[in-house]
Amino acid sequence: MNEAQWWRDAVVYQVYPRSFADADGDGIGDLRGVVDRVPYLADLGVDAVWLSPFYPSALADGGYDIDDHRAVDPRLGTLDDVDALVASLAEHGMRLVVDIVPNHTSDRHVWFREALASPPGSPARARYHFRDGRGASGELPPADWRSGFGGLMWTRTPDGQWYLHIHAAEQPDLNWANEEVRQDFLTTLAFWADRGVAGFRIDVAHLLAKDLPEDLPAEVELAAAAPGRHPFIDRDEVHDVYAEWRALFDRYSPPRTAVAEAWVPAERRGRYACATGLGQAFNFDLLTSNWDAEEFAAVIRRNLELAEQSGSSSTWVLSNHDVVRHTSRYGLPQGTPDDPQLGRQWLLARGRTPRLDAALGERRARAATLLLLALPGSTYLYQGEELGLHEVPDLPDEDRQDPTFLRSDGADAGRDGCRVPLPWTRSSASFGFGAGGAHLPQPAWFGEHSVGAQRADPSSTLHLYRRALRLRRELRVDHEPASVRWHPAPPGVLHLARGGGWHCLTTFSAPAPAPRGTVVLASAPLADDGRVPPGVTVWFRQG
Numbered sequence: 001m002n003e004a005q006w007w008r009d010a011v012v013y014q015v016y017p018r019s020f021a022d023a024d025g026d027g028i029g030d031l032r033g034v035v036d037r038v039p040y041l042a043d044l045g046v047d048a049v050w051l052s053p054f055y056p057s058a059l060a061d062g063g064y065d066i067d068d069h070r071a072v073d074p075r076l077g078t079l080d081d082v083d084a085l086v087a088s089l090a091e092h093g094m095r096l097v098v099d100i101v102p103n104h105t106s107d108r109h110v111w112f113r114e115a116l117a118s119p120p121g122s123p124a125r126a127r128y129h130f131r132d133g134r135g136a137s138g139e140l141p142p143a144d145w146r147s148g149f150g151g152l153m154w155t156r157t158p159d160g161q162w163y164l165h166i167h168a169a170e171q172p173d174l175n176w177a178n179e180e181v182r183q184d185f186l187t188t189l190a191f192w193a194d195r196g197v198a199g200f201r202i203d204v205a206h207l208l209a210k211d212l213p214e215d216l217p218a219e220v221e222l223a224a225a226a227p228g229r230h231p232f233i234d235r236d237e238v239h240d241v242y243a244e245w246r247a248l249f250d251r252y253s254p255p256r257t258a259v260a261e262a263w264v265p266a267e268r269r270g271r272y273a274c275a276t277g278l279g280q281a282f283n284f285d286l287l288t289s290n291w292d293a294e295e296f297a298a299v300i301r302r303n304l305e306l307a308e309q310s311g312s313s314s315t316w317v318l319s320n321h322d323v324v325r326h327t328s329r330y331g332l333p334q335g336t337p338d339d340p341q342l343g344r345q346w347l348l349a350r351g352r353t354p355r356l357d358a359a360l361g362e363r364r365a366r367a368a369t370l371l372l373l374a375l376p377g378s379t380y381l382y383q384g385e386e387l388g389l390h391e392v393p394d395l396p397d398e399d400r401q402d403p404t405f406l407r408s409d410g411a412d413a414g415r416d417g418c419r420v421p422l423p424w425t426r427s428s429a430s431f432g433f434g435a436g437g438a439h440l441p442q443p444a445w446f447g448e449h450s451v452g453a454q455r456a457d458p459s460s461t462l463h464l465y466r467r468a469l470r471l472r473r474e475l476r477v478d479h480e481p482a483s484v485r486w487h488p489a490p491p492g493v494l495h496l497a498r499g500g501g502w503h504c505l506t507t508f509s510a511p512a513p514a515p516r517g518t519v520v521l522a523s524a525p526l527a528d529d530g531r532v533p534p535g536v537t538v539w540f541r542q543g
């Protein structure tokens, strides 16, 4: 595959920097911490690192509330550290992808402060979405829309106007019909591309374009809007923005890449993923799938078809910083109401003994990873999944940081449980995260999942990931979406061939006969007679 196409089958490792490694011992992970661990990432065998926001931020939303997109949070480091990270990754054959958050700024951004200091109708307010309220003296919000983070999507300013924020109040939405906003983001993208950043992950890429009529529809009407006609979700004109960005990306050699975080129906994903747009879009369908052979098969088939149609490559994701870690999701009882796939039900039950089968979750998570890594397309891994880390469900309320917890008065436990700082060593104060403490408390069981403990155990999840990533490089023959050949398999089992005699078989709910070929890797031991028990993926070769 040529240099410009590196992203098509890349394995990208997501670093949530404040929780990865803390070099200066202040309890918050930093860029030097990431630089120090580049050899670890190289040894793991990933192709690129996606760094979640490291920009100055009050952390009202874990760094997704950005004060200045072209600077580094001083608690995390300096621009020189970014350069050092790019250089060190390159030395080890890896690339850097950074997060861009174009839908909103923080309320501390110079533009928003200027907007608050300026009168209604001023150019400074036109960079955001300000509105007068309803009611005799504008005391009612312009619409009853509720934020997914809890509370209203509108907040009133001291002079009586209201501003729109789809997320937290500290994240005012930008007005993408404003030329200055558009130009400024082109400057930001070039700023990072010029520093050697290889690609961008675009936060809520489906929300930028807005058409907010004089009479705003009520919340119930929003829910009924047809795809492309919603006032702020997945509007067609958002692609004009990405066409402009693509022109900028293509001026670089190799062209800069971008992946859309767009929670849109599968059939609309190609608009983001096409070559004239961002080029790739996250496929989150497995995040909402149960551990079920038919569900997985349907998602895989559908997404390979979609990748083929859009000319992009598919993306496979099991975990990220927004969802309950999949090791835990797969250990929860299935088929219960309340969104069990994302484990929300379990999160809501935090503090009580969760009905979690930890060993089952780990077994299935290992099997799922081997299945994903056998597929064409790129795979996004989330820090800690290579350690088989579980969600931390029982953080004390006073330690929780996520606005979804704070804005829902604790009704939603939020996402802190997947953001607890990584354990690097079996013991020591913060399990080797840093010389100081950790900004979210780590549970005692982190020790046995630490990098140190897993290195010493050849059957560990860390070793499985390392072996799988090496073999994936050696074995891969064809990464075209259409290259997968499905083989007949008993119910509850998936079997696919990848060319060159390479096969992948996953037993979801039923055992399978011994594979006919040489087993090159298995996510768990096979039976003495070679049969594959449930909850295992085997890679084997024929001929």
Ligand code: NOJ
Binding pocket: 061, 062, 064, 101, 167, 203, 204, 261, 321, 322
């Ligand atoms: C998606 C990010 O992944 C999430 O962490 C963040 O809270 C929202 N976008 C808002 O930026």
